[in-house]
Amino acid sequence: MGWTEVLTTAEMRALETAAMASGAVMGLELMERAGTAVAGAIRLRWPKAGRVTVLCGPGNNGGDGYVVARQLAQAGWRVRVLGMDNTPGPDAAAMKRRWAEMGGIEPLTAAALGSDLSDLVVDAIFGTGMTRPLDREMALVSRWMGGWTPARAVTPPPIVAVDAVSGLCLDSGAWLGGERGDPGGNLPRAALTVTFHAPKVGHLLELGPVLGGELVVADIGLKTTSFRDAEGQIWSERTLAVMDPPRHLQQDRGQPLLGKRAGSHKFDHGHALIVAGTAGQGGAARLSARAALRVGAGLVTLAPPADAMAEHSGPPDALMRRAVDDAAALSRLLGDDRLRAVCLGPGCGTERAAALLEPLLASRRPAVLDADALTALAGHPAIFEGLHGGCVLTPHMGEFRRLFPDLAARLDTPRPRSPAQESAQTVALQTWRQALADMRGPLYSRLDAAREAAARSGAVVLLKGPDTVIAAPDGQARIHSAFDVPWLATAGAGDVLAGIIAGLLARGLPPLEAVATGAFLHAAAARRFGPGLIADDLPEQLPGVFRDLGL
Ligand SMILES: NC(=O)C1=CN([C@@H]2O[C@H](COP(=O)(O)OP(=O)(O)OC[C@H]3O[C@@H](n4cnc5c(N)ncnc54)[C@H](OP(=O)(O)O)[C@@H]3O)[C@@H](O)[C@H]2O)[C@@H](O)CC1
Numbered sequence: 001m002g003w004t005e006v007l008t009t010a011e012m013r014a015l016e017t018a019a020m021a022s023g024a025v026m027g028l029e030l031m032e033r034a035g036t037a038v039a040g041a042i043r044l045r046w047p048k049a050g051r052v053t054v055l056c057g058p059g060n061n062g063g064d065g066y067v068v069a070r071q072l073a074q075a076g077w078r079v080r081v082l083g084m085d086n087t088p089g090p091d092a093a094a095m096k097r098r099w100a101e102m103g104g105i106e107p108l109t110a111a112a113l114g115s116d117l118s119d120l121v122v123d124a125i126f127g128t129g130m131t132r133p134l135d136r137e138m139a140l141v142s143r144w145m146g147g148w149t150p151a152r153a154v155t156p157p158p159i160v161a162v163d164a165v166s167g168l169c170l171d172s173g174a175w176l177g178g179e180r181g182d183p184g185g186n187l188p189r190a191a192l193t194v195t196f197h198a199p200k201v202g203h204l205l206e207l208g209p210v211l212g213g214e215l216v217v218a219d220i221g222l223k224t225t226s227f228r229d230a231e232g233q234i235w236s237e238r239t240l241a242v243m244d245p246p247r248h249l250q251q252d253r254g255q256p257l258l259g260k261r262a263g264s265h266k267f268d269h270g271h272a273l274i275v276a277g278t279a280g281q282g283g284a285a286r287l288s289a290r291a292a293l294r295v296g297a298g299l300v301t302l303a304p305p306a307d308a309m310a311e312h313s314g315p316p317d318a319l320m321r322r323a324v325d326d327a328a329a330l331s332r333l334l335g336d337d338r339l340r341a342v343c344l345g346p347g348c349g350t351e352r353a354a355a356l357l358e359p360l361l362a363s364r365r366p367a368v369l370d371a372d373a374l375t376a377l378a379g380h381p382a383i384f385e386g387l388h389g390g391c392v393l394t395p396h397m398g399e400f401r402r403l404f405p406d407l408a409a410r411l412d413t414p415r416p417r418s419p420a421q422e423s424a425q426t427v428a429l430q431t432w433r434q435a436l437a438d439m440r441g442p443l444y445s446r447l448d449a450a451r452e453a454a455a456r457s458g459a460v461v462l463l464k465g466p467d468t469v470i471a472a473p474d475g476q477a478r479i480h481s482a483f484d485v486p487w488l489a490t491a492g493a494g495d496v497l498a499g500i501i502a503g504l505l506a507r508g509l510p511p512l513e514a515v516a517t518g519a520f521l522h523a524a525a526a527r528r529f530g531p532g533l534i535a536d537d538l539p540e541q542l543p544g545v546f547r548d549l550g551l
């Protein structure tokens with residue numbers, strides 16, 4: 001129940017190794033299941049057998065490709081296979097031999113690919129073993145699939161990617177060898193990606209969702225229960241994707257998580273304090289406050305300075321107001337322990353945020369620190385030291401850069417995996433926790449950056465974007481990929497998110513759960529409204545989102 005497990009490529013290899021070491025399954029069998037799943041997904045979407053070109057690389061991804069070729073040929077497709085000379089792995093070599101008994105294998109070159117057009121291209125060149133940029137010939141093959149040849153533009157047939165479009169780093173979603181954020185044109189876009197057992201980090205971040213098309217996660221009979229360390233503990237640094245129908249939002253161990261129990265009192269649902277700024281700072285804090293109310297906090301109080309009270313007197317009437325002029329006033333207010341969560345930052349002003357951060361952090365109250373509070377934190381290392389596990393930082397990339405310049409710089413200049421880290425792949429199972437920590441990559445990911453930021457600050461960190469990543473200080477992480485709601489890129493959307501999270505903290509959700517659930521509800525509200533969305537519309541969609549969830 002709950003969200004879906006997401007794996008790094010190292011974790012996937014570790015799972016596979018564990019399954020094979022336990023004798024549960026043979027590599028060849030996994031490959032047969034993987035290829036069969038891809039062929040099945042193709043036949044489901046293209047039921048009429050046509051002409052297909054299967055591109056097979058040198059490793060196990062290529063091995064899957066030879067299985068796809070065999071299965072589609074047996075289903076009546078006219079299959080052309082372009083493959084590489086060397087196929088060092090025994091499983092892939094065995095699958096290649098089995099295909100060779102049925103059909104030919106031409107050399108995998110861009111010229112060969114362009115010489116005979118088919119209805120479909122299956123990209124089984126590189127998958128989770130992709131560790132370095134494509135070499136010249138494979139770069140040409142890739143660009144052909146992206147619609148470019150040295151002579152002229154082409155319209156490639158639909159592409160089905162086995163595990164990933166070859167060239168994509170499945171640990172980061174970045175294009176290997178390209179500029180981060182702007183890898184250049186002519187990247188292939190698959191119609192369908194079939195991956196195995198679980199989505200990988202790179203399917204959900206950066207270019208992954210853009211290049212991958214529809215993502216199918218095929219069950220190949222691996223069990224997540226084998227994903228334990230030597231002491232039998234589930235590995236603690238789990239990453240979950242916030243992508244499933246969220247059953248656990250309705251019911252968590254029999255308790256309504258987001259619904260309200262019959263007979264409950266408003267104080268059962270918590271009191272949230274939203275700090276506002278001086279006159280003329282706009283409605284940012286009011287957007288947060290409205291969102292905290294709509295998400296179900298029992299009471300919400302808006303706290304501007306006394307001289308800005310008039311500006312903040314508009315609706316909603318359900319909102320309470322208390323003047324907070326300085327640190328002493330906030331301390332007094334926080335003396336009421338029914339006040340369960342605070343939102344500081346939206347429309348607050350950096351100086352005011354800096355002054356109020358100290359009493360807020362000293363109170364150890366769950367708190368969302370957004371916008372101006374993040375800028376204040378970046379400028380005051382001593383205050384930063386006071387962050388704790390009840391704090392939630394919600395930076396966009398610009399704010400993240402201010403707070404964690406070294407981590408942002410590592411994202412800008414991706415580091416290829418070093419040979420030392422590469423050899424760590426073969427370590428024994430008992431030491432895999434450390435090995436996995438060393439093996440992130442080949443490229444540094446937004447997830448890696450958020451995890452390091454959380455560990456360093458001691459707070460839960462939500463790094464915003466269409467691919468929002470969330471990390472807790474203990475390494476737990478969530479990914480919320482929402483490339484389908486670009487209308488969220490609108491002023492004030494972040495203020496609403498901060499208010500939603502503050503409301504959920506007030507309702508008593510643990511920080512990581514509040515943040516992941518908040519990101520989900522925020523995008524669900526945007527999706528429900530659709531085009532034309534402005535930030536004011538988001539809180540108003542929450543009742544409908546809750547109804548859709550069956551609350
Ligand atoms: N794990 C599982 O549970 C399951 C995995 N399965 C399948 O296996 C796939 C992973 O297979 P894999 O590990 O053999 O890696 P793969 O992606 O085929 O590439 C490795 C080869 O490519 C080479 N190479 C790399 N980059 C290169 C470049 N730029 N240019 C040129 N060469 C490059 C690399 O060479 P090397 O780095 O060793 O020099 C190596 O020879 C996975 O995606 C899935 O499809 C399924 O069968 C089901 C179960």
Ligand SMILES: Nc1ncnc2c1ncn2[C@@H]1O[C@H](COP(=O)(O)OP(=O)(O)O)[C@@H](O)[C@H]1O
Pocket residue numbers: 396464465466468482483484485486487488489490491492493494495496497522
């Ligand atoms: N293209 C996009 N697709 C989906 N979500 C987006 C996109 N751009 C921004 N968002 C989301 O919208 C919100 C914007 O927040 P932020 O940048 O703080 O805006 P503001 O400061 O104007 O409120 C974040 O939750 C972010 O994840």
Ligand SMILES: [K+]
Pocket residue numbers: 061123124125126127161162163164165166
């Ligand atoms: K591939």
